[in-house]
Each structure stands twice: as structure tokens, then as C-alpha cells.
Amino acid sequence: MEERRQKILKGLKEYLLIAFGLLVYVMGWVIFLIPNNLVGGGVSGIGAVVYYATGIPVSVTFFVVNFVLLAIALKVLGPSFGIKTVYAVIITTLMFQFLPQVIPSDIIELIGMSNGKLLATIIGGVMSGFGIGLAISQGGSTAGTDIIALMVAKYRNISTGKMILSIDVFIVLSSLIIPMEDSAGNMLTWGEKIAVVTYGFVLIACCSYTIDLYLSGSKQSVQIFIFSKKYPEIADRIASxxxxxxxxxxxxxxxxxxxxxxxxxxxxxxxxxxxxxxxKGIDPEAFLSAGTVMGVYGKGFDKIKVKAKQNEA
Known part of the structure; x- marks a missing residue:
């Protein structure tokens, strides 16, 4: 009974943390990126480009594109990931739809637009990266390019952030060939589009770096050596x-x-x-050392993702 209760509480905590991460992610877009006509990567970046060109809300594009990609997540990454990702997509879509209506325009202008596009790009990128990293660490995702990156990372020892970065570069470059308007309704010139692309590269770099920083920190492992006469009691407590x-x-x-x-x-x-x-509670006089290790592979930690070499005939 207690084990079942702990499992329920753990699952609830994961879903709450995914929702919080997505809230930070969407706030980065709603407050800093979209008001400044900035383009980033992922399905949100596609949604932003479509919004600038046609006026279709980001939430609509985000939901439609991710609906198709979710089938891939269910097949390759498993039903648990799929359920959490469906949850994440629904939450993110609702946030994109309603947060712009909830946050006063004066606040958005004061915080997101008064300090220049470069600062907005950096802050929006860091918030996006933190939100995605938190969602991924709890088994969720904002879908889109995250799904592609996680599928590759499942079978290859490739950084999730770098994989997302590579995919997102193409999305940002696509803004060059799509007609876009500024906040005043004027069509962007080629020079202005190049500026948008430049800011987009800064944005996805900040986002991918923050994702890697968060995920590497949350998965970092330590090796501990413990010297104590009460080692049987310490070992039993750690194991149990x-x-x-x-x-x-x-x-x-x-x-x-x-x-x-x-x-x-x-x-x-x-x-x-x-x-x-x-x-300390068992033996205050115990001597120990603890150090960070580069990688730990096996049960309870990371899986080995490199392919074994085939013997040559």
C-alpha cells in the first residue's frame, strides 16, 4: 500500500514539474520572443513564422503539427513517454492560447520589449531551454524537434541539445523565404529578415546550451568511498x-x-x-571522499548507446 502511494506521489510530482517547465517555456515565448517578432526552433518556431505571415495563432499550428508527431513518440519512445507528451502538448497549447490574454499587454511591453531584441532573445532562449530541460528530465517533452532528438539520443550517444540545435537551424533559415510582417503591419525587408535569422541563431544557441546544462546537471553522478567501522549498518541503510x-x-x-x-x-x-x-547519523567519525564521475552506465543509470563492433570475417 505504501509503495503504491509513493508511486502515485512520484507520478503526480513528475506531471506537476512538467507543467511548471512548460509554463516557463511558454512565458519565454509570450513575453519575450513573439512580441519582438523573433523566430526560434521547434514547432513553436514554426508556429511563430506562420503567425507572423498569416496571423494564425501559434497554439493552432503547435497543436496540429504535434498531433502528427505524437504517433512517432508512441511507437519509438514507448507509451509512457507518449502519455506524458500528449499531456505536455495539451498543456502547452492551452498556455499559448490563454497566457497572451491573461498577461497584460503593458507588462509584456515593459518587460519584453523595452530592453531591446538581443536581451529579449537571450532571456527567452534561457527560459525556453530551462522549460524544455525540466520537461525532458521528467519524461515529457514539448514534442516537435524534441521527439526527433530523443529518438536519436535513444540509440546514439549524442547530446540532446546539440541534436535539437542542428534541426532548429533549418527552421530558422526557413524564415528567409516566408513573407513576414512587423508589429506595425509592414513587410520585412531582406535586411530585416537577416537580422531575424541572426537573432534566431542566438536564441537556439541559448536554448540548446541551457538544455544541455540542465540535463547534464540533473544526471550527474558521484562516486563515494566510505571508511567506517559501522560499515554494515551504513551499507544496509543505503541499499534499503x-x-x-x-x-x-x-x-x-x-x-x-x-x-x-x-x-x-x-x-x-x-x-x-x-x-x-x-x-553522519550512523557514524559522525566516518571518513569519506566523494567525486564527480564523467559517466555511469548500467542498471539505475544511463544505458550504453554505442554499437558494438562486428567481428571481421
Missing amino acids: EMHRGVSVLDAEGWYTKADSKVLMVIARKAELNTILRMI
């Missing part, structure tokens, strides 16, 4: 409460020549403080 494997190593103190046991634990960086408090 943290659900992390513990290895017991034989050691010898060079100065004392005494035999001892050393615990080796690999965990997520976010779990480090919990483990430290646990150790």
Missing part, C-alpha cells in the same frame, strides 16, 4: 533506503597496517546530501 548498490572493498591502512573495509557507492549528485546525512 536509497536503493543504490554498495560494494565492500578490502583495504589496509598503510600507517597502522590494520585491515579494514571500504564501501563504494555510486549515486546521483542530487542524492549526495541525503547519503551524507545518513552516514
Whole structure:
């Protein structure tokens, strides 16, 4: 019963965090990017280009394009990802539809348009990247180019942010051939379109860098060596409460020549403080070292994504 309750609470937390990430993402577009006629990557970027050219709301384009792409997510990335992504697409569509009506235009003009397009590009890109990164870390996505990037990342050891960056470059360049109007209703000149593309490159660079920064931080792992006479109790607590494997190593103190046991634990960086408090509660005199590791592959961590070489005949 308790395990089922914990599972429900964990799922609820994931859905709430996805919604919060998408709120930050949409606010970046609604407050900073769309009011400044900026074009970014992803389906939101496509929606922005269509909006500038035809006046069709971003929410409509966003929903229609993602509806087609969701079938791919369900097939390749699994039903769990598909359910969360359907949820994310619906939430994002509703936010794109109603946030512009909720946020006063005076606030948008004061915050998003009064400090220049470059600052708006950087802030909007960081907010978009943070929102996407948070959604992806909880198993969701804003769909679109995220789906393509995650499918490739599932089978290849390629950065999610860099993959999204490559795809989004083509979307931004497409704004050169599509008629676009400024906020006053005047058609953009070629020089103004080149400026839009330049800002678009800055935007997707900020967004992809923020995605990588967030995801690498959330997945970062640490290796802990624990020296304590109470190692059996510490090992039992880590295994039962943290659900992390513990290895017991034989050691010898060079100065004392005494035999001892050393615990080796690999965990997520976010779990480090919990483990430290646990150790301190059991043995305040314990000696330990903790260091960041470049990568951890296997059960409970990341999967190995490189293909094994085939033996030559």
C-alpha cells in the first residue's frame, strides 16, 4: 500500500514539474520572443513564422503539427513517454492560447520589449531551454524537434541539445523565404529578415546550451568511498533506503597496517546530501571522499548507446 502511494506521489510530482517547465517555456515565448517578432526552433518556431505571415495563432499550428508527431513518440519512445507528451502538448497549447490574454499587454511591453531584441532573445532562449530541460528530465517533452532528438539520443550517444540545435537551424533559415510582417503591419525587408535569422541563431544557441546544462546537471553522478567501522549498518541503510548498490572493498591502512573495509557507492549528485546525512547519523567519525564521475552506465543509470563492433570475417 505504501509503495503504491509513493508511486502515485512520484507520478503526480513528475506531471506537476512538467507543467511548471512548460509554463516557463511558454512565458519565454509570450513575453519575450513573439512580441519582438523573433523566430526560434521547434514547432513553436514554426508556429511563430506562420503567425507572423498569416496571423494564425501559434497554439493552432503547435497543436496540429504535434498531433502528427505524437504517433512517432508512441511507437519509438514507448507509451509512457507518449502519455506524458500528449499531456505536455495539451498543456502547452492551452498556455499559448490563454497566457497572451491573461498577461497584460503593458507588462509584456515593459518587460519584453523595452530592453531591446538581443536581451529579449537571450532571456527567452534561457527560459525556453530551462522549460524544455525540466520537461525532458521528467519524461515529457514539448514534442516537435524534441521527439526527433530523443529518438536519436535513444540509440546514439549524442547530446540532446546539440541534436535539437542542428534541426532548429533549418527552421530558422526557413524564415528567409516566408513573407513576414512587423508589429506595425509592414513587410520585412531582406535586411530585416537577416537580422531575424541572426537573432534566431542566438536564441537556439541559448536554448540548446541551457538544455544541455540542465540535463547534464540533473544526471550527474558521484562516486563515494566510505571508511567506517559501522560499515554494515551504513551499507544496509543505503541499499534499503536509497536503493543504490554498495560494494565492500578490502583495504589496509598503510600507517597502522590494520585491515579494514571500504564501501563504494555510486549515486546521483542530487542524492549526495541525503547519503551524507545518513552516514553522519550512523557514524559522525566516518571518513569519506566523494567525486564527480564523467559517466555511469548500467542498471539505475544511463544505458550504453554505442554499437558494438562486428567481428571481421
